Amino acid sequence: MTEAPEAAQFRWRASCEWVNGTHSRSTITDFFGLGEEQKHKQAFTFEADHPEIFASEDHGATPVEIVLAGLASCLTAGVASVAQNRGIQLRSVKATVEAGMDIQGILGIDSEVRNGFDGINVRYEIDADATKEDIEAVVAQSQKRSAVYDVITNPTNVTVEVA
Amino acid sequence: MTEAPEAAQFRWRASCEWVNGTHSRSTITDFFGLGEEQKHKQAFTFEADHPEIFASEDHGATPVEIVLAGLASCLTAGVASVAQNRGIQLRSVKATVEAGMDIQGILGIDSEVRNGFDGINVRYEIDADATKEDIEAVVAQSQKRSAVYDVITNPTNVTVEVA
Numbered sequence: 001m002t003e004a005p006e007a008a009q010f011r012w013r014a015s016c017e018w019v020n021g022t023h024s025r026s027t028i029t030d031f032f033g034l035g036e037e038q039k040h041k042q043a044f045t046f047e048a049d050h051p052e053i054f055a056s057e058d059h060g061a062t063p064v065e066i067v068l069a070g071l072a073s074c075l076t077a078g079v080a081s082v083a084q085n086r087g088i089q090l091r092s093v094k095a096t097v098e099a100g101m102d103i104q105g106i107l108g109i110d111s112e113v114r115n116g117f118d119g120i121n122v123r124y125e126i127d128a129d130a131t132k133e134d135i136e137a138v139v140a141q142s143q144k145r146s147a148v149y150d151v152i153t154n155p156t157n158v159t160v161e162v163a
Numbered sequence: 164m165t166e167a168p169e170a171a172q173f174r175w176r177a178s179c180e181w182v183n184g185t186h187s188r189s190t191i192t193d194f195f196g197l198g199e200e201q202k203h204k205q206a207f208t209f210e211a212d213h214p215e216i217f218a219s220e221d222h223g224a225t226p227v228e229i230v231l232a233g234l235a236s237c238l239t240a241g242v243a244s245v246a247q248n249r250g251i252q253l254r255s256v257k258a259t260v261e262a263g264m265d266i267q268g269i270l271g272i273d274s275e276v277r278n279g280f281d282g283i284n285v286r287y288e289i290d291a292d293a294t295k296e297d298i299e300a301v302v303a304q305s306q307k308r309s310a311v312y313d314v315i316t317n318p319t320n321v322t323v324e325v326a
Contacts, residue, residue: 002272005265005267005272005273008265008266008267008270008272009263009264009265010263010264010265010266011261011262011263011264012225012227012228012231012261012262012264012280013228013231013259013260013261013262014228014231014232014235014260015235015257015258015259015260016232016235016236016239016257016258016260017255017256017257018239018242018243018253018255018256018257020243021243022240022243022244023240024235024236024239024240024243024256026231026232026235026236028224028225028228028229028231028232031214031225031228033216033266034216038214038216040214040221040224041215041221044210044223044224044228046209046224046229046232046236047207048232048233048236048237048239048240049240050240051194051201051203052204053196053197053201058203058204060207060236061191061203061207061209062175062191062194063233063234063236063237063240063310063311064175064233064237064310064311064314065175065176065177065191065194065207066191066209066229066230066232066233066236067229067230067233067234067311067314068175068176068177068189068191069177069179069189069191069209069211069229070211070226070227070229070230070233071177071226071230071321072177072178072179072187072189073179073187073189073209073211073223073226073229074211074226074227075323076179076181076187076211077185077186077187077211077212077213077226079181080181080183080184080185080187081185090181092180092181093180093181093187094178094179094180094181095178095179096176096178097176097177097178097179098174098175098176099174099175099176100172100173100174101172101173101174101175101310102168102171102172102173103171103173103196104168104171105310105313106308106309106310107171108308109165109168109171110168114313114317115308115309115310115312115313116310116311116313116314116317116319117175117310117314117319119319119320119321119322120319120320120321120322121321121322121324122321122322122323122324123324123325123326124323124324124325124326125325125326126325126326132325135325136325139323139325140323143323145269145271145278146269146278147226147227147264147268147269147278147279147280148226148227148230148279149278149321149323150268150277150278150279151227151230151279151280151315152314152315152319152321153318153319153320153321154277154279154318155316155317155318156279156280156282156283156315156316157282157283157316158234158282158283158284158285158312158315158316159282159283159284159285160238160285160287160302160303160306160312161284161285161286161287162286162287162288162289162295162298162299162302163286163287163288
């Protein structure tokens with residue numbers, strides 16, 4: 001890839017169809033990378049909805065929870081990859097993610113309150129054939145190379161258009 | 164909620180267990196809001212993995228794709244809610260999301276390249292009982308109140324710790 005940097009240009013995709021109320025279904029099937037169209041072995045679908053306390057039907061996870069799952073899974077894949085590279089045998093890895101949100105933002109009650117999270121905490125419990133220091137170094141390296149960690153901690157431009 | 168702003172303090176959660184390789188399973192069951200612990204009607208699980216071209220087994224969506232599903236579903240729930248508030252009858256709503264990424268960032272080949280997306284485009288196809296202008300106004304309002312749109316377009320602090 002250092003000799004063919006165009007192979008490194010990826011395009012990730014999802015499509016989302018409204019079902020009813022706040023319920024939607026997102027589907028992930030294909031992406032572009034290594035210079036050509038790529039297909040997953042199967043389609044992956046994600047149901048999303050709002051909970052009943054928001055007068056919705058709770059047919060799926062809340063979209064903000066889906067983002068937390070994306071963050072946790074990105075960091076966890078990184079922990080596994082870095083551990084393997086360093087010859088560390090993992091026995092179990094569990095991440096617990098919690099994110100605060102003042103929903104006065106999304107409800108439009110207080111314009112000073114942001115719509116998104118006021119912060120996210122990820123806490124790892126890792127059982128591995130390594131010292132605490134080595135495990136902490138694996139987690140730090142995963143964080144340093146994580147795509148989703150970067151997407152959340154730094155601004156990304158999003159354009160929204162109507163066909 | 165304007166009279167009891169403490170009810171607006173939510174805590175959203177996900178847990179993630181490593182399965183093997185880059186494969187993990189995230190589970191969403193509960194959150195805190197309206198001053199007390201809340202439970203979803205059922206647990207929602209999300210399989211994540213890396214694709215085969217990354218020498219993984221493609222047992223689930225790539226974490227960055229999961230984030231795109233979170234963005235699409237958040238904006239789509241907003242479109243549905245705003246349309247309902249405005250008395251607009253939706254017939255179909257479909258969002259197509261695409262995000263570019265130069266993976267020289269996550270691979271550590273070029274430190275000038277960011278790990279995350281270089282930008283995201285969301286394209287809506289909406290069939291509704293409304294003019295194009297009214298539909299565009301619905302999408303714009305959804306974007307203005309979207310939690311995930313805010314999380315992605317603005318920086319959010321993430322702390323990662325090892326127990």
